[in-house]
Amino acid sequence: MSTVKVGMVQMACTNVQSENLAKAIKGIKDAAAKGAQIVCLQELFTSLYFCDVEDYDNFKLAEAIPGATTDQLSSLAAELNVVIIASLFEKRTQGLYHNTTAVIDADGTYLGKYRKMHIPDDPAYFEKFYFTPGDLGYKVFKTKFATLGVLICWDQWYPEAARITALMGAEILFYPTAIGWATSQDEATNEEQYNAWQTIQRSHAVANGIHVVSVNRVGFEQNGAMKFWGGSFVSNPFGSLLYKASHDAEETTVVELNLAKTDQYRTHWPFLRDRRIDSYQPITKRFIDDN
Numbered sequence: 001m002s003t004v005k006v007g008m009v010q011m012a013c014t015n016v017q018s019e020n021l022a023k024a025i026k027g028i029k030d031a032a033a034k035g036a037q038i039v040c041l042q043e044l045f046t047s048l049y050f051c052d053v054e055d056y057d058n059f060k061l062a063e064a065i066p067g068a069t070t071d072q073l074s075s076l077a078a079e080l081n082v083v084i085i086a087s088l089f090e091k092r093t094q095g096l097y098h099n100t101t102a103v104i105d106a107d108g109t110y111l112g113k114y115r116k117m118h119i120p121d122d123p124a125y126f127e128k129f130y131f132t133p134g135d136l137g138y139k140v141f142k143t144k145f146a147t148l149g150v151l152i153c154w155d156q157w158y159p160e161a162a163r164i165t166a167l168m169g170a171e172i173l174f175y176p177t178a179i180g181w182a183t184s185q186d187e188a189t190n191e192e193q194y195n196a197w198q199t200i201q202r203s204h205a206v207a208n209g210i211h212v213v214s215v216n217r218v219g220f221e222q223n224g225a226m227k228f229w230g231g232s233f234v235s236n237p238f239g240s241l242l243y244k245a246s247h248d249a250e251e252t253t254v255v256e257l258n259l260a261k262t263d264q265y266r267t268h269w270p271f272l273r274d275r276r277i278d279s280y281q282p283i284t285k286r287f288i289d290d291n
Helices: 017-033 056-061 068-080 153-157 159-167 187-208 261-268
Strands: 003-010 038-041 083-093 096-104 110-115 140-142 147-150 172-176 180-182 211-215 218-221 226-229 233-235 241-244 251-258
Touching: 003 017, 003 211, 017 038, 017 068, 017 251, 038 172, 038 211, 068 083, 068 096, 083 147, 083 172, 096 147, 110 140, 147 159, 153 159, 153 172, 153 187, 159 172, 159 187, 172 187, 180 187, 187 211, 187 233, 241 251
Parallel strands: 003 038, 038 083, 147 172, 172 211
Antiparallel strands: 003 251, 083 096, 096 110, 140 147, 180 226, 211 233, 218 226, 233 241
């Protein structure tokens, strides 16, 4: 298909998983009613962002994938004829957990999952306590409407992840995300952080000649210490913004993407043609010492 309509559900969460799932389902239905063919939810949408603390009780939030939530979303996808991209806390087995996104095709078929490869460990983002790094590699999913590449939040800072996923045939890169501002910091820092976050992802669109869709959460969490900054957006294959959400409001938005633009931009700006793949071996090293 040369065009596809993508829905984004940007929402605030509570500490009640059933409430968050119900809100996400409503968002998917609203997006479908607006014509969406693919709907992406934000990172870990069934709960508050629990990685602000290292608390063993939070492992109780995890679930099997596929499992109860994906079964429910599969039925919804088939009912609405939409592809659903759903980020969940995966319990793989006893004591082994992942930050995982499931992809469900428009007929309700569970197509598979991507496990987050890059795991951060920062103040209020203690993800290494909870998540084992992904071991499925980078993934693309051939859906009814497009071939999708899915990466998750911290992955978005790494051009290698975007490049590999694009080289695997992704027509659109999706980034379910949970990122925010500490409410104690100044507005200039907030602006700089958001701009860097958006810029790095738009650069992936430019370098690879594909659309990028990033879906973040909103709302105050961590007893008011963290404001998730929303700002979900869509970039065309040359980095131009097709849509940007607010930093405060819950929004369900549908944006039409013209996938034929990829060929246009890659032809006129042939970055893939001019790659010197024979010279890139050093990229596999942690750091290159002069000696």
